[in-house]
Amino acid sequence: MELADYHTLRKLPTASGALWVKPGAPGQDDPAYALLARTAEPRGRVLDLNPGVGMALAGALARGLEVHAWEDRRPALRALEAASAQEPALHVHAALPWEVPEAAFDTALLVLGAERGNDWVRAQLAAAARALKPGALLWLAGDKKLGFERYLGWTRKLIGPGEVVARERGRRVALLERSESPAPEPAPQRTTITARLRGREIAFSVGPGVFSADGVDPASLLLLEHLPAELRGARVLDLGAGYGALSLPLALEGAHTTLLESQLASVRCAEASFAAAGAQAELHHSDVDEALQKDEEYDMVISNPPLHVGGRVVLDVAKAFVAAAHRRTRPGGRFYLVANPFLKYEVWMRDRFGNVRTLYADRYKVLLSVKPR
Ligand code: SAH
Numbered sequence: 001m002e003l004a005d006y007h008t009l010r011k012l013p014t015a016s017g018a019l020w021v022k023p024g025a026p027g028q029d030d031p032a033y034a035l036l037a038r039t040a041e042p043r044g045r046v047l048d049l050n051p052g053v054g055m056a057l058a059g060a061l062a063r064g065l066e067v068h069a070w071e072d073r074r075p076a077l078r079a080l081e082a083a084s085a086q087e088p089a090l091h092v093h094a095a096l097p098w099e100v101p102e103a104a105f106d107t108a109l110l111v112l113g114a115e116r117g118n119d120w121v122r123a124q125l126a127a128a129a130r131a132l133k134p135g136a137l138l139w140l141a142g143d144k145k146l147g148f149e150r151y152l153g154w155t156r157k158l159i160g161p162g163e164v165v166a167r168e169r170g171r172r173v174a175l176l177e178r179s180e181s182p183a184p185e186p187a188p189q190r191t192t193i194t195a196r197l198r199g200r201e202i203a204f205s206v207g208p209g210v211f212s213a214d215g216v217d218p219a220s221l222l223l224l225e226h227l228p229a230e231l232r233g234a235r236v237l238d239l240g241a242g243y244g245a246l247s248l249p250l251a252l253e254g255a256h257t258t259l260l261e262s263q264l265a266s267v268r269c270a271e272a273s274f275a276a277a278g279a280q281a282e283l284h285h286s287d288v289d290e291a292l293q294k295d296e297e298y299d300m301v302i303s304n305p306p307l308h309v310g311g312r313v314v315l316d317v318a319k320a321f322v323a324a325a326h327r328r329t330r331p332g333g334r335f336y337l338v339a340n341p342f343l344k345y346e347v348w349m350r351d352r353f354g355n356v357r358t359l360y361a362d363r364y365k366v367l368l369s370v371k372p373r
Contacts, residue, residue, distance in 0.1 A: 003327060006288065006320040009082050012053075015062040018090065019054050020082035023316035024075040024262075024287060027052015032111050032171050036141035039166040039173045044106025047131050049097060049124050053079040054090075056109045056141070061089055068105070070127070072096055072209070072264035074287035075317075094285070096265055097127035097208075098187035105131045112142035112151050113209070115308050120209035120265075121151055123188055129158045130184035137177055138162070144170040158182070190272060197224055197249040204243050205272035209265040211242045211306070219364045220245045220304050223338035226359045226366045227302065231255040237328055239288070239303040239321050243269035244281075246302050251279040258282040258298070260289060288317070289324040297330040304338050318343055326352040329371040337367045 001023070012019040012028075021028050033055035042060040051057055051069040053076055060067045068091045069080050077094050084090040093099075097120075108128045113120050128138050138159055142148035152174055156162060162176025190207045195216040206213040212220070224246060232254035238247040241259035243266055251257045251274065259281055261267050267285045274281050284291035305321045308314055322345065325335040335353065339345050345367055349356040353369035360366040 001316065001319055001323070003289075003320060003323040006316065006323070007290065009079060014058045018061050018083045018087040019058055020079045021053050022075060022079055024320065025053045025079045026073065026076055027055050027111070030055070030111070031168065032141045032143055035166055035168050035171045036109060036111060036139060036173055039141075040107075040109055040139040042107040042109065042139070044136070045104065046107045046109065047100065047105040047128075048109040049100075049127055049131075050111045050113050051080060051109075052076045052111075054083055056111065056139075057090070060107070060109075061087055065089065065107075067091065068093060070095055070097065070100060074262040074285055074290065078287055078290070094264060096268070097123045098130075100127045100131040102130050102184065103133045106133060106136045108132055108136070108138045110138060110140050112140065112146065112148065114142065114146035114151070116209040117213070119188065119207075119213070121147075122154065123208045125151070125155050125158050126185040126188075128155075129178065129182075132159070132178040134178055134180045137175060140174045140176060142172055144172060148172045158185070190269065192276075195221075195245070197221070197245075198253070200249060200252060202249055202252070203273070203276060204245060204248065205269045205276065206243055207265060207269055209263065210269050211266065212245070213243075216245045217304065219338045219340075222360060222364055222366055223302065223304055223336060224249060226338075226368075227300075227336060231300075234299045237298040237301045237325075239301060239325060240305055241270055241283075242266050242304075244273045246304065247281060248273055248277060248279060250302075251281055252277060256280075258284070258292075260284050260286040260291060262287055288320045289328055292328065296328065297333070298328055299330060299333045301325040301329050301333070301335045302337075303335075307340065315343075318345070319348055322348040322352055326369075326371065331371055331373040333371050335369045335371070338364050339367070341365055 036056040048057040160179030166173040247257040
């Protein structure tokens with residue numbers, strides 16, 4: 001796939017005629033969304049707390065309801081923004097779950113974001129509890145294999161009583177009613193983790209829903225070990241930067257770092273990590289290289305690319321990362337990547353750059369391509 005194709009939005013005909021899709025955007029072809037879309041009977045003011053491209057909220061739009069899509073991932077936001085440009089009843093919020101207003105909605109739709117971890121699910125459920133008026137309804141969808149029953153238990157405690165109303169293979173939809181109590185939970189606190197990276201003890205801000213919140217990923221450690229020792233003054237682009245595990249150590253060594261990250265939750269953590277370390281960087285909430293200027297190029301591109309993106313669209317994203325790395329490396333510049341062995345990065349890197357070297361191979365592989373002059 002060419003990079004331009006990755007960045008292309010496509011209209012998807014629905015009952016309300018309002019949806020758009022693109023590669024890398026979660027919530028397409030996802031049976032949990034499909035079951036929720038068929039089951040939910042939204043009313044009043046509607047909040048979707050995990051909309052992706054908007055599969056579950058299309059029905060509410062078709063009924064003429066006011067719909068608020070709460071989303072932190074840029075690929076999904078690009079699709080939703082395209083939809084809302086033609087659908088005035090759709091309001092798109094690039095925001096975090098704990099930023100929802102209190103007691104403002106009559107219906108909430110939520111496909112559990114289990115792939116982002118328990119803390120993220122907890123934050124989504126707390127957001128539903130905060131946002132719903134007493135007596136309002138939550139339509140909750142998920143997958144039995146991804147902990148639906150356990151999460152339903154949490155939801156009853158946070159929201160109120162409710163039962164499973166639809167089942168299809170492993171997917172479930174439950175309907176719950178917001179009771180007068182308990183009071184909503186406070187927003188989750190960010191915490192700090194530390195790691196010894198390239199000879200320095202470095203602290204990172206982490207929060208719900210970010211990659212490797214328990215500690216710096218061993219693959220990221222490996223990549224850092226294989227980068228050149230001297231990077232002062234180098235212009236470095238970090239693709240899929242997370243909370244800054246790769247970039248912050250390089251910035252502290254005097255590199256000029258630019259971070260691209262699709263999740264707002266992670267961007268906010270990276271901002272806090274850099275600020276606390278007194279380091280400078282360009283930080284962008286960006287779908288791959290969407291946020292960069294046409295001609296921006298770097299001496300070095302580094303990446304520990306995602307393994308999962310809302311379950312199934314990871315291949316498109318992985319290939320787009322390699323294509324963007326090629327486009328954004330200056331002639332003579334280098335692209336370093338670390339990955340699990342099972343994706344064919346060396347093939348894609350050789351296709352683009354004409355060369356690839358394996359610097360390390362074991363549980364992870366560290367690969368290097370040089371852009372010809
Ligand atoms: N570099 C960080 C994070 C690696 S995980 C570290 O080493 O710890 C991969 C990151 O890519 C995740 O933070 C994920 O949110 C981000 N990502 C996934 N899809 C993306 C996209 N389309 N554009 C930009 N970043 C993306």
